[in-house]
Amino acid sequence: MPGKKVAEDQRRLQIIEAAFTVASRENLDHLTIRKVADEANLSTGLVFFHFKSKDALLIALLDWLLDGLFEMWEAPKNLPPRERLLLLLSRDLRDAYYDNQAATKLEVFFAFWTMGLHHPEIKEHIRQAIERAKQVFFPTVCELLQNEPERFPGVTAEGLVTVILGIAEGCALEALLTDGKVDIEQILTAQRALLSRSG
Structure with missing residues (x-):
């Protein structure tokens, strides 16, 4: 379920932090957009809106x-x-x-x-x-x-x-x-x- 409307930078950070939680729990090899979306309580579509691919999300997580x-x-x-x-x-x-x-x-x-x-x-x-x-x-x-x-x-x-x-x-x-x-x-x-x- 999509979360409430928030600033784009804040939403990106929310997704990155969710990706970090998934990566720390299940390792990078098992990180998926679906798991990140579930962790952030967002739709996969919203995650893809901010990060066009899994690789893009991985790079954003790495930079963070x-x-x-x-x-x-x-x-x-x-x-x-x-x-x-x-x-x-x-x-x-x-x-x-x-x-x-x-x-x-x-x-x-x-x-x-x-x-x-x-x-x-x-x-x-x-x-x-x-x-x-x-x-x-x-x-x-x-x-x-x-x-x-x-x-x-x-x-x-x-x-x-x-x-x-x-x-x-x-x-x-x-x-x-x-x-x-x-x-x-x-x-x-x-x-x-x-x-x-x-x-």
Whole structure:
């Protein structure tokens, strides 16, 4: 049965959130327009009005997940680059793990990650999100390397940012496999030690 008339953006979000619920309950492989419509208490026709195909709905769901998992964090410019970088890392990790739906979002995201191996459009959307995440860290990392070349000999900004994000992604995967049993504070302490001055 169609729901009451609401703004188009609100209706799209309602459908996307219903798709997330279905995907988290039954996995992406079993997501159908009918199941999403039932979850949202809408007609299939209304779902198709907003999303012309299942693939279009999947991409919208993926983008919604990516917007939440790869937020554009900022840190005060008056902090030294090392402290700005550590603050960005802290905000990124804490947000990913302390969100009430963190584990479920990560589970659905990694299902998309696997699907992306054989779905070029999904793969490209994930690649773009990771690239945007890199750009959050890139200016601060560049400044850190410029200020302390002796601390990071031969290290490029691209290389260090890739390592930083690799640690974050690896921790997310470990959290998923261990039902969230990841010590965020210990990870942040280890990252601080890795970035600390030698001697």
